[in-house]
Amino acid sequence: MDLSVPQAVFSVRRPAAFLLEGTLLNLSEYLSRVRQQAPVIHAISNYVTANDVANVLLACGASPIMADDPEEAVYITRLSAALALNLGTLSRRRVSAMLAAGEESGRLGRPILLDPVGAGASPMRTDTARxxxxxxxxxxxxxxxxxxxxxxxxxxxxRGVDADRQQAGSLSEQIVFVKGAARQLGCLVAVTGETDLVSDGDICFVIRNGRPEMSRVTGTGCQLSALCAAFLAADPDRSVYALAAAVCAMGLAGEIAWGHMTPHDGNAAYRSRIIDAVYHLDGETLNKGARYELG
Amino acid sequence: MDLSVPQAVFSVRRPAAFLLEGTLLNLSEYLSRVRQQAPVIHAISNYVTANDVANVLLACGASPIMADDPEEAVYITRLSAALALNLGTLSRRRVSAMLAAGEESGRLGRPILLDPVGAGASPMRTDTARxxxxxxxxxxxxxxxxxxxxxxxxxxxxRGVDADRQQAGSLSEQIVFVKGAARQLGCLVAVTGETDLVSDGDICFVIRNGRPEMSRVTGTGCQLSALCAAFLAADPDRSVYALAAAVCAMGLAGEIAWGHMTPHDGNAAYRSRIIDAVYHLDGETLNKGARYELG
Amino acid sequence: MDLSVPQAVFSVRRPAAFLLEGTLLNLSEYLSRVRQQAPVIHAISNYVTANDVANVLLACGASPIMADDPEEAVYITRLSAALALNLGTLSRRRVSAMLAAGEESGRLGRPILLDPVGAGASPMRTDTARxxxxxxxxxxxxxxxxxxxxxxxxxxxxRGVDADRQQAGSLSEQIVFVKGAARQLGCLVAVTGETDLVSDGDICFVIRNGRPEMSRVTGTGCQLSALCAAFLAADPDRSVYALAAAVCAMGLAGEIAWGHMTPHDGNAAYRSRIIDAVYHLDGETLNKGARYELG
Structure with a gap:
């Protein structure tokens, strides 16, 4: 994992006030690379949202392969540019596949994205994620x-997947928490909620894209995780920026999709419209619409 | 299970002719309680329709958690206000999870909804349901x-899941059958078809909402079952009325969604429009559109 | 499997130039039989696309049953007019169910459709398919x-499911390859791609329906396979023609659906529109829109 800072950013590693919305990074580059490279993503995902995960990967230009059996997981991993692990509808069989696929991915030096769905809701989820x-x-x-x-x-x-309504502290406290988590866990961390935070332990993107209504569509988190894997696959050397770009892209797609809603549309229509917005997202729109700063 | 009759109903426990369409119950109350309480529903569901089940729960204001492993089922049940068991794509592993989750739910006194998908189609389904x-x-x-x-x-x-085309007797015979079933099984029974019947063994709602085209969308039955679990979770003390309200709501959503269909829309568009209609359903619309009587 | 040639075709078994688009077969017959017979299709399918497979079966007039446990597979097969096996998200348990269901289907003389999703991507997939x-x-x-x-x-x-970009030879080479494959494997073969080929080892349909954008929707191949099973179930005595009719129908549905796309629609909307186009497809449209010849 190369966490070196691209030149364009290094020159502005000063207080966040200097980092105005949409001016920090050329996010379009990250999206373009996904669309050009069409990385194959091995997703070991839950069955509730697997179809949406596959379609959002296709929408962004990547190519999904889903295989969750320990017997074949390593072979599928070898064909893939990144691995996306999702703990929803967990089973022992799937945990074995995740471990085998992850070890192979590690040997090959390819990115691994972990979405610990429901960690805290059962010991099995928490322990598996750890x-x-x-x-x-x-x-x-x-x-x-x-x-x-x-x-x-x-x-x-x-606590349940829905139990996150308590106050989480001020934004600066959250930033300290997420940076600390990244350092402690030794990996990039993207925490999404009302505001999204993406950190490598050193810098922290504060991202304000997205719509609250996205939480009324099952699997938008799973989709985002898959999108993150695709962006990491296409830009493994600039991973924290690629991750931030993916988070901006998904949130912006949610905003664009919301703008396309008609009066009778509800969460089912929104579900499709978000994926469709990813499908049509272009670099210029992403650059203009991304709202983030460094915290 | 408290089957006591709410006052508003008790006063009209007279011949069905007095129970005019939409005047019997204030159905909006039941819907409001779901939206206000946002109950967490633990759904152990089949993988064919799990996404729609999750989205219809979100559409009605509830919050889905799906976990089907015996190792974690009881933990998820503890977080949940009700349990929805669905026998589609059955496996031994899932049966163990259902049993463990159901026993925990029973200990906690929380509602359990059972949808015996395909009972009669294989001994495994029939025996598991029993x-x-x-x-x-x-x-x-x-x-x-x-x-x-x-x-x-x-x-x-x-017989298969599609084999239900033989004549089922007159409406009054059906009512006797469903009331008897509820008494024999010791639980509420909601039987859906051309006409829907909801009984606690004593009273029986005859509900005429819905569209025949709903059967051309896979999983509308699974969705209804999840909706029933959400309504039972929000109103455990008035369960037969909550169940009838859920059945009216789903059928009415099907009617409203049908009214939104455009010329090229088929069963896939209808699938989304039904969930969207649940999303937008309000109490007044439900009260006005529900068509039921007591049989 | 009866591979005798219907009279209408036999009379034109001459060079392909004589077989003009849409004039060879009365494809509407094959579609009509599916809609009239409403065959029950036992689909053992992957969980990524199972919902779409079920809905496309309902769209064409068939009726899906999905059951993938070895304990009940044979019972479900007995209720069904055809069996559709799909190797996506493979597991040992599902392989056992496929084998049991397939043997029962064979005993009963009912059609079996195999979709070897990902053959070549792992030994497990390749070996299971073989x-x-x-x-x-x-x-x-x-x-x-x-x-x-x-x-x-x-x-x-x-190689991965996406790895099929190398040149596959001229059309006539492809035809020779597919005919040879059908003879070698002893079954009908339908190979889909830019051009679709359907052969019984003797004749080979060259089908030019479809849109390249269909590959941006996950599961269109799985849906086509299910559709093939439904057409085979309805016309087991004219199986190669039924298979060709199904391939034309799916491709044409993709074209019609593409014509219904609005500016913001992407692959998620396209997904629904394809199924909706199958739902509305009528025999006259199919006869006029099918583009095929005999190679």
């Missing part, structure tokens, strides 16, 4: 704040 | 008429 | 060219 973080060279963790807290705390919180 | 009914304090069974007959008959019928 | 072809009386294989090559070659190619 075990994978411990045994695999995870490149990036993409989760919500309660899942991250469950992974970092010594005890199981036994 | 075993769950025998061992768990099931609150409500939601199925079609052929599945119910398979559960009640001494033998396997070996 | 084993099923060896042990079951497979009626038709529906795949892409790289999967077919993997099945026929002596070695594993270890």
């Amino acid at each position: 075990m994978l973080l411990h045994r695999l060279p995870v490149t990036a963790l993409r989760c919500n704040a309660s899942e991250l807290r469950a992974l970092l705390s010594g005890t199981h919180t036994h | 075993m769950l009914l025998h061992r768990l304090p099931v609150t409500a069974l939601r199925c079609n008429a052929s599945e119910l007959r398979a559960l009640l008959s001494g033998t396997h019928t070996h | 084993m099923l072809l060896h042990r079951l009386p497979v009626t038709a294989l529906r795949c892409n060219a790289s999967e077919l090559r993997a099945l026929l070659s002596g070695t594993h190619t270890h």
Whole structure:
């Protein structure tokens, strides 16, 4: 994992006030690379959202392969540019496949994205997420704040995936928390919520794209995780920026899709419109629409 | 299970002719409670329709958690206000999870909804449904008429999920059958078809919402079952009314969605429009559009 | 499998130039039979695309049953007019179910459609596909060219599902290849790609329906395979023609659906529109829109 800072950014590593919306990075580059390279992404995903994950990967220009059996996981990993692990609808069989695929991915030096869905909701989820973080060279963790807290705390919180309504502290406290988590876990961390934070332990992007209604569509988090894997696959040498670009892209797609909603559209129509917005997203729109700063 | 009759209803427990369409219950109350309480529903569902089940739960205001491994099922159940069991794409592993989750749910006194998908189509389905009914304090069974007959008959019928085209007798015979089933099984029964019947063994709602085209969308039955679980979670003390409200809501959503269809729309568009109609359904529309009587 | 040639075709078994677009077969007959017979299709499918497979079966007038447990597979097969096996998201348990269901289907003389998703991507996929072809009386294989090559070659190619970009030779070479494959495997073969080829080893349909954008929607291949099973179930005595009719129908639905796309629609909207186009497809449209010749 190369965390060196691109020149364009290094020159502005000063207070966040200097980092105005959409001016920091040329995000279009990251999207273009995904579309040009069409990376194959091995996704070991839950069955609730697997179809959407596959379609959002196709929408961004990547190519999904889904295989969750220990017997074939390593072969599929070898064909793939990155690995996306998602703990939803977990089973022992799938955990074995994740471990085998992750070890092979590590040997090959390819990015691994972990989405610890429901960490904190059961010991199986929490323990599996920790075990994978411990045994695999995870490149990036993409989760919500309660899942991250469950992974970092010594005890199981036994709270549900929906239980993250308590106050999470001020933005600057959150930034300190996420930077610390990245350092402690030794990987990139992307925590999404009302505001999204992406950190490598040193810098932290504060991203304000997205719509609250995205949480009414099942699997938008899973889709984002897959998108992160695709962006990491296309830009493994600038991984924290690629990760931030993916988070901006998904949030912006949610905003654009919301703008396309008609009066009778609900969460099912929104589900399709978000993927369609990823499909049509171009670099210029991404550069103009991304709202982020460095915290 | 508290089957006491709310005051508003008790006063009109007279011949069905007095119970005019939409005047019996204030259905909007039941919908409002789901939206206000946002109950977490633990759904152990088949993988064919799991995404739609999750999205319809989000559409009605509930929050889905899906976990089907015996190792974690009880933990997820503890976080949840109700449990929805669906026998589609059944496996031994999932049966173990259903049993563990159901026993925990029973200990906690929380509603359990059982959808015996395909009962009668294989001994595994029929036997599993009966075993769950025998061992768990099931609150409500939601199925079609052929599945119910398979559960009640001494033998396997070996008929398919589509085999329910024979005449099922007059409406009054159906009502007697469903009331008897509820008494025999010791739980609420919601049988859906051309006309939907919801009974606690004593009263029986005859519900005439819905569109025949809903059967051309896979999983509308699974979605209804999840919706029933959400309504039961929000109103456990008025469960037969909550169940009837859920059945009216789903059928009415099907009617509203049908009204939004454009010329090229087919069953895939209808699939989304139904969930979207649940998303936008408000209490006044539900009260006005529900068509039911007591049989 | 009856491969006798219908009279209408036999009279024109002359050079392909005589077989003008849409004039060879009355394709509407094949579609009508599916809609009239409403065959029950037992689909053992992957969880990524299972929902779309079920909905496209409903769209064409068939009725899906999905059951993938070895314990119940044979019972479900007995209820069904055809069996569709799909190797996506493969597992040992599902392989056992496929074998049991396939043997029962063979005993009952009912069509079996095999979609060897990802053959060549892992030994498990390749070996399972070969084993099923060896042990079951497979009626038709529906795949892409790289999967077919993997099945026929002596070695594993270890290429991914997306790896089929190399030149595949001239059309006449492809025809020779597919005819030879059908003879070697002893079953019908439908290979889809830029041009689709359907052969029984003797004749070979060259089908030019479809849109390249269909490959940006996950599962269009799985859907086509299910459609093929439905057409085979309705016309088992004219199986190669039924198979060609299904391939034309799916491709044409993709073209019609593309014509319904609006500016913001992407692959998610296209996904629904394709199924909707199958839902609305009528015989006259199919006869007029099918573009094929005999090669």
